[in-house]
Amino acid sequence: MTERYLILSDGTTYKGQAFGSPATTSGNIVFNTSVTGYQEIITDPIYHNQIIVFSTPTIGAVGVNHESYEAILPTAKGVVVREVAEVSTNRQRTLSLDQFLRFNNIPGISGIDTRQLVRKLRTHVGPLNASIVDVADEHAFDQLNATVLTNQQVAQVATPRPYANPGMGHNIVVIDFGLKSGILRELAVRGANVTVMPYLTSADAILNLDPDGIVLSSGPGDPRNLPVSVLTMIKTLETRIPMLGIGLGHELFALANDATIERLPVAHQGMNHPIREIITNRIMYAAQAEEFGVDRDSIDRNQLLITHIDLIDRSIQGLRHRDYPAFSVQFFPDAAPGPWEATQVFDDFIELTGTRGEQR
Amino acid sequence: MAKEVVDAMAMQRALTRITYEIIERNRGISNLVLIGVKTRGVFLAHRIATRLHQLEDTVVPVGELDVSEYRDDVSVNIPVSKDAISNLTAPITDKKVVLVDDVLYTGRTIRAAMDAIMDLGRPNSINLAVLVDRGHRELPIRADFVGKNIPTAQNEHIRVSVEEVDQRDSVEIVTADEATK
Numbered sequence: 424m425t426e427r428y429l430i431l432s433d434g435t436t437y438k439g440q441a442f443g444s445p446a447t448t449s450g451n452i453v454f455n456t457s458v459t460g461y462q463e464i465i466t467d468p469i470y471h472n473q474i475i476v477f478s479t480p481t482i483g484a485v486g487v488n489h490e491s492y493e494a495i496l497p498t499a500k501g502v503v504v505r506e507v508a509e510v511s512t513n514r515q516r517t518l519s520l521d522q523f524l525r526f527n528n529i530p531g532i533s534g535i536d537t538r539q540l541v542r543k544l545r546t547h548v549g550p551l552n553a554s555i556v557d558v559a560d561e562h563a564f565d566q567l568n569a570t571v572l573t574n575q576q577v578a579q580v581a582t583p584r585p586y587a588n589p590g591m592g593h594n595i596v597v598i599d600f601g602l603k604s605g606i607l608r609e610l611a612v613r614g615a616n617v618t619v620m621p622y623l624t625s626a627d628a629i630l631n632l633d634p635d636g637i638v639l640s641s642g643p644g645d646p647r648n649l650p651v652s653v654l655t656m657i658k659t660l661e662t663r664i665p666m667l668g669i670g671l672g673h674e675l676f677a678l679a680n681d682a683t684i685e686r687l688p689v690a691h692q693g694m695n696h697p698i699r700e701i702i703t704n705r706i707m708y709a710a711q712a713e714e715f716g717v718d719r720d721s722i723d724r725n726q727l728l729i730t731h732i733d734l735i736d737r738s739i740q741g742l743r744h745r746d747y748p749a750f751s752v753q754f755f756p757d758a759a760p761g762p763w764e765a766t767q768v769f770d771d772f773i774e775l776t777g778t779r780g781e782q783r
Numbered sequence: 784m785a786k787e788v789v790d791a792m793a794m795q796r797a798l799t800r801i802t803y804e805i806i807e808r809n810r811g812i813s814n815l816v817l818i819g820v821k822t823r824g825v826f827l828a829h830r831i832a833t834r835l836h837q838l839e840d841t842v843v844p845v846g847e848l849d850v851s852e853y854r855d856d857v858s859v860n861i862p863v864s865k866d867a868i869s870n871l872t873a874p875i876t877d878k879k880v881v882l883v884d885d886v887l888y889t890g891r892t893i894r895a896a897m898d899a900i901m902d903l904g905r906p907n908s909i910n911l912a913v914l915v916d917r918g919h920r921e922l923p924i925r926a927d928f929v930g931k932n933i934p935t936a937q938n939e940h941i942r943v944s945v946e947e948v949d950q951r952d953s954v955e956i957v958t959a960d961e962a963t964k
C-alpha cells in the first residue's frame with residue numbers, strides 16, 4: 424500500500440497508508456466518535472471542508488449503500504481511520520468505502536493512531552487545519568499554512584434555487600443552510616409537501632408560499648458569519664408560522680432571539696451524549712455535530728425556554744419561544760445516522776403545524 | 784373491538800405539547816390555576832403541573848372538581864355548589880384557570896364545571912384543555928388545547944386509560960357494549 428502523510432498545522436506529522444482518492448487536500452480537522460453511520464457522516468454537508476477522523480477502530484465494514492446519502496455529493500475533504508475494512512458486506516452495499524471515496528475525489532488515510540490524534544484534537548483550543556499529502560516536507564507545511572479556508576461554508580453547500588419535494592400533507596418550507604437529506608426523509612415519511620428555499624430568500628417570498636410550517640435546516644460553519652438579513656427573516660417568520668430549527672438552524676433561531684453563540688471548548692461529534700428533555704425528564708440519545716453552542720447566560724428567559732440540555736457538558740440542546748409556536752434542537756433528530764428515539768421532534772413539529780393550521 | 788388510537792408515547796407527547804401551548808397562550812404561568820375534572824382529568828392536570836414545574840420551577844396549584852352530581856343530563860338539576868372543587872388552596876379570583884378533562888363530548892360536563900368555578904370566585908379567564916375531542920357537542924363550547932381530535936360515531940365510546948388508575952396510558956375507541964363492561 425502506498426504510504427501517505429497526515430500533517431497538522433501545529434507541525435505534527437502522522438504516517439499512514441493511502442486509500443480512497445490519491446488527491447492532496449487540506450481542511451479543518453475534526454473527530455467523530457460514532458461507531459456506525461460513517462457514510463451519512465462523510466456525506467453530511469455539515470462536514471464541508473473538513474477532514475474527519477473516526478475514533479472507531481475499524482471503518483468501512485458495511486460499504487456504502489444507496490439509502491444513506493445525506494447529500495448528492497459529499498464535500499468533506501478527507502477521512503482518517505485506524506483501519507479500513509478490506510472486505511465490506513451488507514445486503515444493501517453497492518460500493519466499498521474505498522471505491523466511494525475514489526469516485527468522489529476524497530482521500531483517505533489509514534493506519535493512524537486515532538486515539539492519540541483524538542486526544543490531541545480534544546485538548547487543542549480552536550480549529551486546527553490538516554492536509555493529507557504524499558510527502559511531509561517543508562513545502563507541504565508551507566502549503567498547509569498558506570491555505571485559507573472559506574468562512575462562508577453555507578454559501579458553498581446550500582441550494583441557490585428553490586425545489587420541491589412533493590407530498591400530500593402539510594405545506595412545509597425548508598430553508599436550506601446546508602440541508603442533510605435526513606430532514607427531507609423524515610418530513611416525507613410524515614407526508615409533508617416540502618418546498619426547499621435558498622437561505623437568502625426574503626420573509627415575504629416565504630409567506631407567499633402559504634406554509635403551514637417552516638424548518639430552518641442544519642448546515643456547516645459559524646452562524647455568526649451569515650448575513651444579518653437571515654436573522655431578520657427568522658424574526659419575521661417565527662411570529663407568523665410554526666417553526667422548527669435544527670443544528671445551524673437552532674443556532675440562528677437563538678441568534679434571532681437575542682442569544683449569543685460561542686465555540687464549544689470540546690466539539691460534540693458523535694452520538695454518545697445523553698440529552699435530557701427537561702419537561703418530561705426523559706433521556707435520549709441523538710447524533711450531534713456541534714462546534715458551536717448557545718451561550719446559556721445570554722438567553723433571555725422572557726423570550727426563550729430551555730427545553731433540552733446535554734448531560735455531559737450542560738450545553739443547550741433545545742430552545743422554544745415563549746410566545747410563538749417555534750422551537751429548535753441543536754442535535755440531529757433525523758436519525759441519519761443515529762438512534763431513532765429523537766425522531767418524535769418531527770412528530771411534534773407536524774402536530775404543531777396541524778393544530779395551528781386549523782385556527783388560522 | 785377496542786381500537787387503540789393514542790398509545791402511551793403519543794399521550795405523553797400530547798400532554799407535553801398542551802403544556803407548551805398553555806405557557807404560550809397565558810404568557811407565562813405565574814397566575815395560573817389548573818382544575819382537573821374527576822376522575823381522569825385530575826391525573827392529567829397533575830401531569831401538566833409536573834411538566835410546568837420541570838420547565839419553570841414554579842408550583843402551579845391543581846384543584847379537583849367533581850361534577851358528577853351536577854350534570855344536567857344525569858339527574859335532575861341540583862344547584863352547582865363550590866364544594867364540588869376540592870384540594871384547591873389558592874383563591875381563583877383574577878386567576879387564569881385551565882380546566883383539564885380527558886374527553887370533550889357533549890360539553891355538558893364542562894358547562895357544569897364552569898358553573899362550579901364561577902361559584903367559587905371570578906377568574907380572569909377559563910381555558911379548556913382536553914386530551915381527546917370526540918365531537919357531538921350539544922352546547923356552544925370548544926377546547927383551547929386539544930391533545931387529539933378523534934371523530935367518532937354516536938354509538939362509539941372513547942375509553943381513556945391513565946397509568947395512575949388503569950395501570951396503562953392509552954385512548955381507545957370502543958363499542959357501546961364494551962364501554963359498559
